Amino acid sequence: MIGIENKFNKSTQVKRYRDIKFLVGALMVLGAFPLVASAQETAAYFKQNCYSCHTIGGGRLVGPDLKDVSNRKDRDWLVRFILNPQAMIDRGDPYAKQILEEARGVVMPPVAGLSRDRADQILDFIEVESALEKSQFEGMKFSDRPFTPADVALGHALFTGREKFKKGGPPCISCHTVRGLTLLGGGRLGVDLTKVSERIGGRKPLSAWLVSPATVTMQPVFRNNPLDAEEILPLVAYFEDAAKQSGDDDSVAPLAFFLMGLAGMVLVLGLFDVIWKNRFRGVRRPLVAGGEMRTSI
Numbered sequence: 001m002i003g004i005e006n007k008f009n010k011s012t013q014v015k016r017y018r019d020i021k022f023l024v025g026a027l028m029v030l031g032a033f034p035l036v037a038s039a040q041e042t043a044a045y046f047k048q049n050c051y052s053c054h055t056i057g058g059g060r061l062v063g064p065d066l067k068d069v070s071n072r073k074d075r076d077w078l079v080r081f082i083l084n085p086q087a088m089i090d091r092g093d094p095y096a097k098q099i100l101e102e103a104r105g106v107v108m109p110p111v112a113g114l115s116r117d118r119a120d121q122i123l124d125f126i127e128v129e130s131a132l133e134k135s136q137f138e139g140m141k142f143s144d145r146p147f148t149p150a151d152v153a154l155g156h157a158l159f160t161g162r163e164k165f166k167k168g169g170p171p172c173i174s175c176h177t178v179r180g181l182t183l184l185g186g187g188r189l190g191v192d193l194t195k196v197s198e199r200i201g202g203r204k205p206l207s208a209w210l211v212s213p214a215t216v217t218m219q220p221v222f223r224n225n226p227l228d229a230e231e232i233l234p235l236v237a238y239f240e241d242a243a244k245q246s247g248d249d250d251s252v253a254p255l256a257f258f259l260m261g262l263a264g265m266v267l268v269l270g271l272f273d274v275i276w277k278n279r280f281r282g283v284r285r286p287l288v289a290g291g292e293m294r295t296s297i
């Protein structure tokens, strides 16, 4: 009897133990889930907002390589810098000035949707990635084959919108100009991109930059319809060619504008002449007529 009871007890104990183990396991998985999700989210955020200018262990792009950045400055400084790079530079912080010089004067733009907590999460994430032998953000791979005239021509067509972007992004010309583009040039909202490759640091940094353009104006426009590698290569080829063509000659576009302005002025003056002549007549006649009428009363 006793033996049987014991056996029964033992089996329920084992079952209970298994239940508890299952429960603990489930809780651990559930507990870890938000952590995993947030690491993934941070990685996605980094990819969208930082990776176009920073690698982790892959060398500098527009901005410095962020591997082991936590060894260069303390956490509080880094958070404050990420939240407002320009303010740190304006304050005359010597280290901020030094990294600005190393970036050849390109200031890190303010990044959309950043908070103190998020900056902290990103820095934690960079520490974890820095400790790995090979970070997933070691750098994008781009072809480095020499550019051909066909690349330049395709880049020009993409820039002007004659060739459509596969994902449907708007043509660059709607906001940017490049010297020698057309007599009038392109849009004036964005900067002149003639020397952009040099400014951003060359072919590789510019290519990475274009994967997810991290500026206030361009990010919302290109986030959902990014450029692909087959489009970035010809665009960079076109910019490098335009820079070479333009040399140091800045005078072409302004001269064209001046001449067009002059022609426009002559046209407008001529037009005014016609309009005013009619107006004078138009006003004078009824006046004269009215005068005549009055005198006749």
Ligand code: HEC
Residues within 6 Å of the ligand: 046, 049, 050, 051, 052, 053, 054, 062, 063, 064, 065, 066, 069, 072, 073, 078, 081, 082, 085, 099, 100, 101, 103, 105, 106, 107, 108, 109, 111, 122, 214
């Ligand atoms: C458009 C390019 C660009 C983007 C996008 C960008 N940065 Fe930067 N970042 C720079 C540049 C350039 C510097 C060097 C300082 C300067 O010139 O303003 C810099 C400096 C830094 C530094 C200091 C590095 C050091 O060596 O001490 C940190 C940290 C940093 N960036 C983090 C980030 C994070 C995090 C993001 C994304 C949320 C980001 N950056 C997005 C361009 C960028």
Ligand code: HEC
Residues within 6 Å of the ligand: 159, 169, 170, 171, 172, 173, 174, 175, 176, 189, 190, 191, 193, 196, 199, 209, 210, 215, 216, 217, 218, 221, 227, 235
């Ligand atoms: C909706 C307007 C708009 C479109 C379309 C646009 N850009 Fe921009 N871009 C801007 C603005 C504005 C800036 C300046 C930074 C800012 O205020 O966002 C800029 C900055 C840039 C820069 C950085 C220049 C620098 O010196 O820092 C590059 C490179 C660039 N654009 C390339 C392109 C390319 C290539 C295309 C076409 C695929 C394109 N842009 C399409 C508005 C646009």
